[in-house]
Amino acid sequence: MVFARTHNNRKRSNKVNTVLRPKNDNFKAVEKELGLKLGNLTKLTQQVQGIIKKQKEQEATKKAKKVWNVNEIDYDNGVEEDADAIFKALSNSGTSTSSSGPNLLKEASSGNLQVDDLTDWANPDTTMSIFPKVHSYVELPTSIADQLDDAALQSIASKETANWIPVIDKLYEDPSCLQNSSSYEAHVLLRSIPKVQRPAVISKFYEIAKESGLLDNSYLYNDILSCYNKMDIRRSKPIIEKLYKEMTVEKGLKPDIFTIGVMVNMYGKDRNVNGVRVFLRKIEELGEHPNSAIYTSILQMYIRMNEYESAKEIFDTMKFLSLETEPTSRTFSSMILLDTLHDNVEHGIDLYDEMKTKNVKIEAQALLALAKGCSTRRNLIHQGWSFILEYYSLGYPASYKLMEIMLALSARDSDLNFARGLYLNIFETNTKANHGILTPPRAASLKYLLNAYYYFQESMVPNSVTDTRVRAIKASSLELMNFNFSDKAPPMLPVRDLSFADNKAAIFEEARALFNYHMLMFPDMVSEQIMEAYLFVLAVHSDTKTFLEAWEKYTYLENGGDGASNDETVTVEEPKEEEKAKENEFTKKDDDNEKLPVEKELDKPPKRFPRSDRLYNACMHAARNYKDVKFAQKIWIERGKYRKTPAFQKLDAYTQDQLDFRFARAMLSCLVETGNAVDAYQLVLSSQNRFVWTYYHLKSLFSLCERMGFVTFKTELEKVVNRGARFIRRSQR
Structure with a gap:
């Protein structure tokens, strides 16, 4: 029964199809007619789309003039990518000129179109090229796109290979070509250019905007200032200062918080603290408060100046002032790096924990800086490896820096x-x-x-x-x-x-x-x-012999000042070139030309270094390990001569005292290690007027005096420690 009913339905269907199917000739005619209608509809759609695009651009320009004062700050590599005007409100206020098919038809039926707008479509003489017009990968305002030929548009047809220089050059041929454009449309053009290419075209863009009369507001000036701010400070500073004067003095335009942010960043790069302070006062005059970008600029300035305490103060201000000034991931990373450079990795670890608590992204630079800082502390090595493992877990790429820090750990x-x-x-x-x-x-x-x-x-x-x-x-x-x-x-x-x-x-x-x-x-x-x-x-x-051989071979003592005696065997001066040449003549062999290249290299005098405070400390460390007091005393005497050299004398008094105190502690450690309690005691007593000895410095000497029964020494050393403590308390008031 099912089979019979299905068969009957198929027959009935075939009869219906036969009745409705037109003849072959009629079918072709209908198909041709439908094709023509479809083509006309497509042309109409394109025409309507262009009309609506122009209308929306005009509406966007009107809206832009009303909300021109709203900016979004996009940072560059110097200060979270340095301030670059984006105009957030304008970008999000419905000024997009792109439309989809359904929206287009909806607006076309709203009655906003005029008959004259369809003239080109209705004109039978209108011709269409079989090759489509070249388009840029980014949609430009019509008033600007119409000024560009196919060659210019071809240079920006693909995002991957885009070159904006021919585009700006084409507009520069007629600097007043944008006189029918708005300053907002000029802003859209500049923003369409990738940041890396903006410095190459900004000077010509400025001339175009100036000749077209578009520099009538501070916001396009902000665009131009931020582009120049991406250049090297030595080139950009005079230009930025000139543009700021032109904007505020010659044209009487009022700077906003964005303008001041660019100026603060510029002076921060120049390490000009006074310039930064001048513009911070201007923020107060505006009744505004510094934002996160401005605080970051100041922080980066102190980092460049190596002003660690000032940088910490600014960073703490950013954290506790408001949510708007909360440090970003990049700012946290900069502060952690500064902590590492100033041997305060513990503070950097605290910041890392804070980033974890606040769900701030942990950047690769922060993890590497923390791991590097941990490599200087034996008790933090495990923590350092945990940062390396986290670096791997976050998928950051292997790099030379990573390998080097792993080597340090x-x-x-x-x-x-x-x-x-x-x-x-x-x-x-x-x-x-x-x-x-x-x-x-x-x-x-x-x-x-x-x-x-x-x-x-x-x-x-x-x-x-x-x-x-x-x-x-x-x-x-x-x-x-x-x-x-x-x-x-x-x-x-x-x-x-x-x-x-x-x-x-x-x-x-x-x-x-x-x-x-x-x-x-x-x-x-x-x-x-x-x-x-x-x-x-x-x-x-x-051993001592091997150490001294290397010491004499690779180092020399520069000629000292007053009181330097030339008869001390400890003094080894760099040989003069004439003496080297004379020595080579005596040692030269007849078969010198037959030597292998490696042998000739070995015959060359080795590279030598002038003896310095850090090298003398290495010697004292060796004397302590060798338990060689005579070697330590010899180095002590020679370092006294080194203090008279120009290299040491050009240091400021504070640095000299710090280096002397460090060397005195090294000498004390050597004397204590060898059991010379009397010499160690005399060293401390003779230098108590110069150095602030604390219990931490003298702990090992106290222990030695107790073991050897020197009660009087211990009592006098306690007086030295108390004297140092009083000095520290007075200096902290």
Whole structure:
């Protein structure tokens, strides 16, 4: 039954189709007629769309003049991307000129169109090109787009390859070409240009706006000022000052909070505190309050000036003043970096915890700065690795800076094998990236590697042993070690584990070979800091003789001032060029030309460094480890001569006192370590009028006096400590 009913329905359907189906010729005619109607409808739609676009642009211009005073600040890289006018209210007030199909038809039926508006569509003589007109990737106001030819539009047809210079050049050919445009439309044009290209076209844009009479308000001036503010301060400062004078004095336009923000940022970049204060007073005259961008500009100024306490004060003001001035993620990162640079990583960690509490985005720079700061504290190494792990978990990319900070952490963590692997991997990566040309890591990486040899202790348990995540990173690094990536690769022992028992000699020999290798291959890379790090390695892994050989070979004492005697054996002066040449003549052999290039390099005199306070401290550290009082006394005498050199005398009195006090503490530590209680006691008593000795400084000496039964010494030392405490209390009032 079902089959029969279905079959009958099919027959009935076929009959209906036969009746309704026209003949073949009639069908083609209908199809042609419908095609013509569809084409006409499409043309009508395009025409109506253009008319509505013009109407909406005119309405937007009228609205713009009424709400012209509302700005949104978009920051650049200097101060959260520096102030750049966007005009938020104008952008969101219905001024968009784009329309969709349904909206277009709805507006077309509202009765706003006139018959004359359809003349072009109704004219049969109107022709259409078979090639579509070139359009820019961003929609420009009609009054501006009409001034551009296909060549100019073609240069901005794609967002990825857009070049706005030909566009501005085309408009610049007739500087008054925008006289029929509004200043808001000029703002739209400038805002359409990517920020990186604005500095290249802003001077011509200014001329166009000026000739077209569009510079009749402060808001387009703000656009131009912010563009110039993205340039180098030495170039932009005189231009910005001239434009500000033109705006306020010549044209009598009143600056707003945005204008003042640009000026504060400019003077902040110039480190001009007085200029910043002048414009802060102008904010008060306006009855306004500094916003987050202005506070950030001031904070960045103090960061550039290295005014740490002032920067902290501004940052705290931003936090507690209002929600509108709450620091952004970038501002938090800047403050954390400043904390790290001033050895106050604890404050940076507090800020990190605050960011977590407030759900502020943790930037990559903040995590790296915190990890770097933790590498200077043995008790914070685990915390430093947690920042590295969080960096990975947030998906931030691996970078050279990341590898370098991991190297610093592993060095302080007594993880010598990890540090070796990281350094070798960086070396190989740099070389491959430079097309096989031997390219070492930065000098900072070499310093961290030498620190790894210095800090290594077999009894220490690094985080790569206790933390499985750090262990995985270390295993990957060691797996990638390629000791022979180049025939001139650094001279590391071809083993991944150099920290096995009874291997102290191997550790020292590798460190010495690496230092000599860099002195030979990359002498410009070796600085005073590298020399200091190497001397500390010698201080813990060698003896007095080896240390003195390096001291004499790589350092020299500059000619001192009054009272410097030339007969002291401790004085080693840099040889003159004539003496070097004479010495080379005596040592020259007949077969000199037959020497290998490496042998000739070894014959060259080594790079030498003038002895400085930091190098003398390394010597005192060595004397303490060697328990060699005579060596310490010898260094003490020579440093007295060094104090008469121009290098030391040009320092201010406060810095000289600080350096002297640090060296005196190092000498005291050496005397206490060797059990010389009498000499240590006399050192403190003789310098109590110059230095403020506290119990913290003298704790080890108190303990030594108790063990040796020097009751009188202890009583006198307590008087010295009390005297220092009174001085500190008076200075804090």
